[in-house]
Amino acid sequence: MPKNQGDIMAYTKEDFKKLVEDIQAQDWYRNPIGFGIAKVDRGQLDSSKILQATYPLINWEENYGSAAVLLNALKKAGENVDTSGSELVCGISDTFLAECVESFRPYIPEAKGDAHKNVQVISALASLPIDSGLTANDYKVVFIFEDENAQSVETSYLKLYALSTGKAALRSLNLNGIFGQLHNVAWVGNQPIELDWLRENEITLKLSGKYPTIDMVDKFPRFLGHVIPADNTRILETSKVRMGAQLAGGTTVMPGASYINFNAGTEGSVMVEGRISSSAKVGAGSDVGGGASILGVLSGTDGVPVTIGENTLLGANSCTGTAIGDSCILDAGVTILPGTKIALSEKAVAAIKEINPDKEISTSMKGADFLGVNGVHFRVNSTTGQTIAMRSTREVKLNADLH
Numbered sequence: 001m002p003k004n005q006g007d008i009m010a011y012t013k014e015d016f017k018k019l020v021e022d023i024q025a026q027d028w029y030r031n032p033i034g035f036g037i038a039k040v041d042r043g044q045l046d047s048s049k050i051l052q053a054t055y056p057l058i059n060w061e062e063n064y065g066s067a068a069v070l071l072n073a074l075k076k077a078g079e080n081v082d083t084s085g086s087e088l089v090c091g092i093s094d095t096f097l098a099e100c101v102e103s104f105r106p107y108i109p110e111a112k113g114d115a116h117k118n119v120q121v122i123s124a125l126a127s128l129p130i131d132s133g134l135t136a137n138d139y140k141v142v143f144i145f146e147d148e149n150a151q152s153v154e155t156s157y158l159k160l161y162a163l164s165t166g167k168a169a170l171r172s173l174n175l176n177g178i179f180g181q182l183h184n185v186a187w188v189g190n191q192p193i194e195l196d197w198l199r200e201n202e203i204t205l206k207l208s209g210k211y212p213t214i215d216m217v218d219k220f221p222r223f224l225g226h227v228i229p230a231d232n233t234r235i236l237e238t239s240k241v242r243m244g245a246q247l248a249g250g251t252t253v254m255p256g257a258s259y260i261n262f263n264a265g266t267e268g269s270v271m272v273e274g275r276i277s278s279s280a281k282v283g284a285g286s287d288v289g290g291g292a293s294i295l296g297v298l299s300g301t302d303g304v305p306v307t308i309g310e311n312t313l314l315g316a317n318s319c320t321g322t323a324i325g326d327s328c329i330l331d332a333g334v335t336i337l338p339g340t341k342i343a344l345s346e347k348a349v350a351a352i353k354e355i356n357p358d359k360e361i362s363t364s365m366k367g368a369d370f371l372g373v374n375g376v377h378f379r380v381n382s383t384t385g386q387t388i389a390m391r392s393t394r395e396v397k398l399n400a401d402l403h
Contacts, residue, residue, distance in 0.1 A: 013106045016065070023068040028075075030083050032143040034060045034158055034167075035067050037092070037121055040140055043183075044197040051185050051192035052221060053140065053157035056124075057117045060167035066118035070141055073099035086148035087155045092139045097126045149177035156181045160220075160244040163263060164227045170246050170265055170281050171305055182219035188212040190225040220244065220262060232269075245276075248284070257291040264296075267310075271398055274314065283310035283326065285398055292330075295321040295337075304338075309374065313396045322367040325374040329392050334380055338368035342378070342387045351391035352376060365389070 023029055036058040043049035059066065075081045077095040082088065100122045101108070111119035128134060142154045150156040156178040162168035185192040193212065198205070205211040216222075216239060223229075223241035230249035235241055237255045244262025247253070250269030253260065260266075261278040268284020274292030276282060288294065292314040294306050308314065309325040315332035322338045330336060342365050344352070353361045355375045370376060370389075377392035 011105065016103065016106050019072075019103060020065040020068045023072045024064070028081065028083060029068065029071065030145060031064045032059075032067050032083075032145050033147060034058060034162055035070065035141075035143040036158060036161070037070075037125070038140050038142055038154055038157065039134075039138055040154065041192050042137075043194045045194050045200070049183065049194070050140075050153040051183055051194070053142070053154045054226060055158065055161050057121050058158060058161045058165065058167065059118065060162045060165075063118060067143070069100060069103045070118075071143070073097075073103065074141060083143075083145060086144065086146035087151055088143040088145070089152050089154045090141045092125070092136050092141055094136070096141075097122065101126055147174045149174060150181050151177065153181050153183075157243075160262060161226065163244050163246050164223060166246055166248075170263060171279060173263075175244075175263055179219065184217065184219050186212070186214045187216050187218065187221060188214055190221065192221070215239070218242075223247075223260075246281075250284075254290075258288075261296065269398060273316075274318075277306075279305035280308070281305075282308040283312065285311040285396065287313045287396060287398060289314050289316040289318065289332065291317040293319045295319065304368075311396045323371045324378075325370065325372055325376065327375045327392060327396065329377045329394060329396065331377075331379045334378055334387065336367045336370075336378055336387070338366065340367040340387055341365075342367065342370075342389050344389050348388075348390040352389070355391075 036055045038053040038055045040050050041052040043051055071081055073096045074090050076099050077093050079090045104119045104122060107116045107119045108123060110116065111123060140154050142158055144155055144158060150159065159173050159175060163170065163173065186195055186198060221243045222238050223243050223245050224235060224238045226243055229235065229247060232250050233247055235253045240253050240258050241260045242262045245260040246265035248266045248268050251266045252271050254273045257274055258272045260272065260276045263278050264276045264280045266282050270282050271287040273290040274288040276288065276294050277296030279297050280294040282288060286308055294308060297303055297305055306320060307323045309328060311326055312324055312328040314320055314330045315334065317333050318330045319335040320330060322336055324330065344363050344365065346363065349361050349363055352375065356373050359373050375392050377390050379388050381388050
């Protein structure tokens with residue numbers, strides 16, 4: 001008989017269920033919000049510095065049985081498993097992997113395709129060839145127990161993955177502290193390189209013809225370096241979408257002036273030819289025109305994240321700093337900020353009120369007053385230069401063949 005809870009050998013699925021129940025009943029255990037095993041890239045000069053964390057799989061408010069197995073295996077491998085904090089980052093070892101393999105044994109034969117992906121991760125790690133060049137030092141087991149400020153690169157990336165894979169909703173996570181945790185590095189493809197290492201080796205690298213072609217310098221990697229998009233999603237330049245962005249299926253991101261920042265994105269098929277800043281999101285069927293800019297909370301808004309409704313058109317080079325409803329049109333070059341004064345004729349008031357009966361509509365409004373107001377066409381009077389609004393009568397419809 002096993003001496004301690006968590007020592008049960010899982011020879012059958014019933015054994016596995018009993019093992020998980022016993023682990024979860026222990027005082028030290030609690031379910032995490034999110035967890036996963038990451039391959040980490042370390043600094044070339046400072047190996048204690050984590051430059052990037054790559055997760056083949058993340059779990060977010062799910063798969064608690066696997067979480068129990070991983071935590072128990074870490075504990076039996078001698079790791080300090082303290083679940084009282086907001087996060088936990090541990091190294092892996094042969095003992096840890098062996099414990100996981102034994103616990104997951106009933107599911108290993110059927111861990112293929114979409115089935116039992118946590119088991120697949122453990123199996124892949126346990127079977128890495130000796131000559132792969134990878135060691136236990138290249139991997140971390142990461143847990144988030146409370147959505148507090150990030151305290152490590154590994155948990156920062158776990159949150160970015162949760163957003164970019166769509167497992168956490170936009171604006172739902174505490175992202176404070178992430179900028180401070182991530183390091184500003186040179187990116188060569190998907191490899192981060194310390195800038196100090198480049199400076200220290202610049203002469204040798206350049207004289208030997210080995211100086212790398214640097215794609216960018218940033219704290220965040222590119223979305224496509226970590227996430228496989230939906231089959232009907234197109235991103236025409238890898239630099240256009242930052243890790244932590246969220247793209248719904250059917251989104252098209254064109255080259256040129258387009259860009260989608262972290263914690264921003266789309267909620268359906270959207271044509272993106274402009275900028276979607278951090279915390280902004282765009283509804284299904286909408287079109288962000290060439291050079292159009294949707295402002296972030298630090299860029300001219302009133303601190304309220306901007307939401308663009310469904311089937312709405314933001315014209316080329318327009319600027320939106322406040323929420324716009326469904327089936328709206330913002331003409332090319334027009335700027336709508338929370339404090340922008342907007343004039344409406346009596347006819348426009350009546351027409352807009354007809355489809356928004358619960359909204360206060362008047363002949364003089366500000367941009368912020370249009371929160372949740374649908375069917376509005378924003379224009380500039382070419383004679384007076386005044387921003388005006390009227391009932392939109394043109395349907396915004398994307399070409400289904402392009403999405």
